[in-house]
Amino acid sequence: MVLEISEKHREIFKSLASGWMRIGATCVQLVQDKEVLIGQPDTVPPFVPVLTTHIHGSDLTLNVYGNVDLHWAPSAEATLDLLAKLMTADHDLDSMTGALVETQDRLVALYELTQATRRTLDVPLLLDLLLQQSKHLLDVDGGFVVLKEKDKKSIIHQVSETPLHPAHMEAAVTLYQRDPNRNIFKDSETLPSSMRNVMMVSLPIRDEVSASVGLFNKTGNFTTPDIKLAKAIAGHIGAQLENAMLHKEAVERTRLETEMDIARQVQTAILPQTLPHVDGLDIYATSIPAFEVGGDFFDVIDRSKDSLVFALGDVTGKGMPAALLMSMSHTIIKAASRNMPFTHPHQVLDRLNHDMATDFTKVGMFTTVMLGLLDCKTGSLHISNAGQSPIYYLPVDKEPVLLEAQDIPVGILDTYKYSTQSIQLTPGDIFIAASDGFPESRNSAGDMYGYERMKALLASKRGECAKEIAESLLADVNTFCGRQPQEDDRTIVIIEFQGNSMKNLHGAETLTVPANFKDIRVACDHLRTLLARNNAAPEDINLCELALQELLTNLVEHAYEDNPSGKITVTLTYQPDQLHIATKDSGTPAIVNLSVVAMPEPHELAEGGYGLAIIQSVMDEVKHTYENGWNHWQLIKKLSQN
Amino acid sequence: MEILKSSRNSLPVLQLKGRFDAHEVEPVNDWLVEQTKAGNTRLIVNLEGVKFIDSTALSTLVRGLKLCREQNGDLHICSLLQPVQVIFELTRLDKAFDIFPNEEEAVKGF
Numbered sequence: 001m002v003l004e005i006s007e008k009h010r011e012i013f014k015s016l017a018s019g020w021m022r023i024g025a026t027c028v029q030l031v032q033d034k035e036v037l038i039g040q041p042d043t044v045p046p047f048v049p050v051l052t053t054h055i056h057g058s059d060l061t062l063n064v065y066g067n068v069d070l071h072w073a074p075s076a077e078a079t080l081d082l083l084a085k086l087m088t089a090d091h092d093l094d095s096m097t098g099a100l101v102e103t104q105d106r107l108v109a110l111y112e113l114t115q116a117t118r119r120t121l122d123v124p125l126l127l128d129l130l131l132q133q134s135k136h137l138l139d140v141d142g143g144f145v146v147l148k149e150k151d152k153k154s155i156i157h158q159v160s161e162t163p164l165h166p167a168h169m170e171a172a173v174t175l176y177q178r179d180p181n182r183n184i185f186k187d188s189e190t191l192p193s194s195m196r197n198v199m200m201v202s203l204p205i206r207d208e209v210s211a212s213v214g215l216f217n218k219t220g221n222f223t224t225p226d227i228k229l230a231k232a233i234a235g236h237i238g239a240q241l242e243n244a245m246l247h248k249e250a251v252e253r254t255r256l257e258t259e260m261d262i263a264r265q266v267q268t269a270i271l272p273q274t275l276p277h278v279d280g281l282d283i284y285a286t287s288i289p290a291f292e293v294g295g296d297f298f299d300v301i302d303r304s305k306d307s308l309v310f311a312l313g314d315v316t317g318k319g320m321p322a323a324l325l326m327s328m329s330h331t332i333i334k335a336a337s338r339n340m341p342f343t344h345p346h347q348v349l350d351r352l353n354h355d356m357a358t359d360f361t362k363v364g365m366f367t368t369v370m371l372g373l374l375d376c377k378t379g380s381l382h383i384s385n386a387g388q389s390p391i392y393y394l395p396v397d398k399e400p401v402l403l404e405a406q407d408i409p410v411g412i413l414d415t416y417k418y419s420t421q422s423i424q425l426t427p428g429d430i431f432i433a434a435s436d437g438f439p440e441s442r443n444s445a446g447d448m449y450g451y452e453r454m455k456a457l458l459a460s461k462r463g464e465c466a467k468e469i470a471e472s473l474l475a476d477v478n479t480f481c482g483r484q485p486q487e488d489d490r491t492i493v494i495i496e497f498q499g500n501s502m503k504n505l506h507g508a509e510t511l512t513v514p515a516n517f518k519d520i521r522v523a524c525d526h527l528r529t530l531l532a533r534n535n536a537a538p539e540d541i542n543l544c545e546l547a548l549q550e551l552l553t554n555l556v557e558h559a560y561e562d563n564p565s566g567k568i569t570v571t572l573t574y575q576p577d578q579l580h581i582a583t584k585d586s587g588t589p590a591i592v593n594l595s596v597v598a599m600p601e602p603h604e605l606a607e608g609g610y611g612l613a614i615i616q617s618v619m620d621e622v623k624h625t626y627e628n629g630w631n632h633w634q635l636i637k638k639l640s641q642n
Numbered sequence: 643m644e645i646l647k648s649s650r651n652s653l654p655v656l657q658l659k660g661r662f663d664a665h666e667v668e669p670v671n672d673w674l675v676e677q678t679k680a681g682n683t684r685l686i687v688n689l690e691g692v693k694f695i696d697s698t699a700l701s702t703l704v705r706g707l708k709l710c711r712e713q714n715g716d717l718h719i720c721s722l723l724q725p726v727q728v729i730f731e732l733t734r735l736d737k738a739f740d741i742f743p744n745e746e747e748a749v750k751g752f
Contacts, residue, residue, distance in 0.1 A: 521661070542725045542728065599732075600733075602734045605704050607701045607705050
């Protein structure tokens with residue numbers, strides 16, 4: 001500590017020295033480390049002092065020259081002690097004043113920083129303010145902030161007259177992260193060459209963001225108060241920065257949500273609100289969008305009296321671009337289906353792909369799509385499948401088949417030629433096109449619903465109407481997923497081919513079935529579908545089906561015993577309060593006396609004779625007539641009201 | 643209809659699944675005849691997976707029951723779904739057969 005000599009010190013020294021003069025001294029000097037701080041008189045005498053006094057633990061010396069008795073030595077010690085205490089006290093006072101002024105400066109600066117940052121939510125501006133203030137207050141060449149978010153590239157912000165290379169800043173952050181309790185680094189061996197010294201503090205933002213502030217190249221050394229100040233600034237700006245980042249995210253989220261809303265509206269608007277009614281077909285289609293729209297679309301278009309076009313597709317990606325491409329694809333398919341004279345669905349896909357490939361490529365998207373063309377009378381079905389899955393074919397009497405896509409999605413290769421595959425539907429066959437949102441749904445354990453589960457469910461629902469099948473599937477997937485949110489759209493188109501049935505003017509449905517045990521099931525399925533569609537009670541549905549089965553079995557066994565190519569015409573008339581079943585066959589005239597029909601006694605263990613008894617006990621009216629070579633049966637069942 | 647042949651406590655069991663009607667009776671009849679011919683006269687038919695049964699199918703089971711009883715055996719029916727139970731009651735064949743809630747009970751019933 002180099003003591004400064006003030007005017008006040010000189011005055012005091014002068015009066016002390018004059019005391020020594022009076023007892024014979026010629027010169028008195030205060031010396032620090034061989035240098036004379038004050039002398040009285042100023043000139044140094046050319047001989048050695050009479051008394052020389054040290055203070056223990058200090059570099060101060062008092063020299064007294066002249067004719068002074070040695071017994072004054074303790075007085076000299078006291079004089080020196082007094083001077084030393086006075087000067088140290090003054091020095092301390094000066095330092096404290098200096099520190100006070102500096103602290104006040106810093107407080108004012110912090111206050112100004114608070115005022116400046118309070119009004120801004122701009123992240124780069126906040127970082128700039130943080131670094132400018134720190135640079136100014138701590139007297140450094142520059143500063144930087146490195147923000148690291150998990151799985152993202154670091155963001156670096158720098159304020160400096162001599163900018164650092166980003167790698168140097170990252171190196172400083174690495175040093176700090178390795179030893180987070182240390183703030184000051186000045187080891188030239190570990191620091192990048194561009195930094196003499198650096199002080200690192202962390203910027204408290206959110207847990208998932210690690211942010212470090214570095215202040216480098218201070219003239220002199222960093223001190224503990226510097227660390228405290230830097231931490232105070234960082235703490236303040238950190239809170240403000242967090243607000244700014246949250247605000248930015250909220251704005252971004254709102255923008256995305258708005259976009260999602262629009263996309264959802266586009267999707268909902270283009271999906272058909274009603275489905276066509278076609279004789280001989282039971283059609284059902286629906287789409288349950290996920291929270292973030294997945295880009296599924298479908299359509300069922302009644303092209304003319306005899307042909308039906310249906311499509312189901314899934315545009316990759318989400319949000320507005322997907323919604324727009326979906327809308328364009330859907331429009332092209334719809335227009336082509338209505339107006340283009342095509343015979344095979346691949347012609348429509350070729351056209352769609354040709355028209356849209358460039359647009360899809362531009363945004364790096366594509367669409368899967370399945371297009372079907374069905375002859376409603378003959379059951380001849382042509383399908384072209386550009387990557388859509390799953391597509392199931394449920395033949396009436398065989399295991400369901402998963403039809404693999406033969407072609408690549410639309411929008412990948414504009415010169416690609418699509419193909420058509422053909423299936424001949426027989427009455428009772430069901431064709432199902434769905435989006436991958438069904439099989440790829442996951443439960444909370446991460447297991448997928450899967451193609452096999454979907455196939456098994458569809459197989460178990462065969463014989464039910466299209467709507468019931470779709471609803472059972474949706475319910476089953478929901479049950480499987482539990483509380484797990486739906487991640488992708490679930491879209492399904494179901495077409496049941498009923499064959500040569502037709503509705504007459506009175507709302508009755510007529511179909512003709514070959515007289516064998518296998519084909520009469522089609523009529524039973526038909527009855528079940530009709531009643532289910534009209535929400536009849538399950539018990540009524542079961543009993544009516546049983547009665548029809550018994551009646552038709554009887555006709556196969558007895559009326560057409562010798563004629564396997566015989567035909568039975570079944571007419572079903574549904575009214576809200578009753579079902580009317582009428583059959584007509586040209587087989588052997590039935591000779592029955594309905595009034596004596598009774599259920600066999602159980603103990604007899606009869607191996608037959610139950611059929612007519614069942615019909616009688618189940619139905620409310622049973623009537624048989626024979627006219628002009630035709631057997632007519634009429635059965636009526638009163639339906640319970642739901 | 644799916645047909646699964648198995649055994650429980652060395653008693654032959656026939657498990658059926660689907661629509662059990664006139665079109666499906668043949669393989670069931672064959673099994674009943676085969677088993678009784680082989681001297682297995684204590685048989686179990688599990689109808690757990692059957693949602694619909696018609697009188698031809700019931701007649702086939704009655705024939706099987708008779709084949710068993712003729713040789714001092716029995717045919718036990720088990721695991722009826724409600725719609726099938728209704729049809730058994732309608733024909734009163736629930737009085738002819740010994741019907742059990744499950745396969746285990748059907749075995750114990752012998």
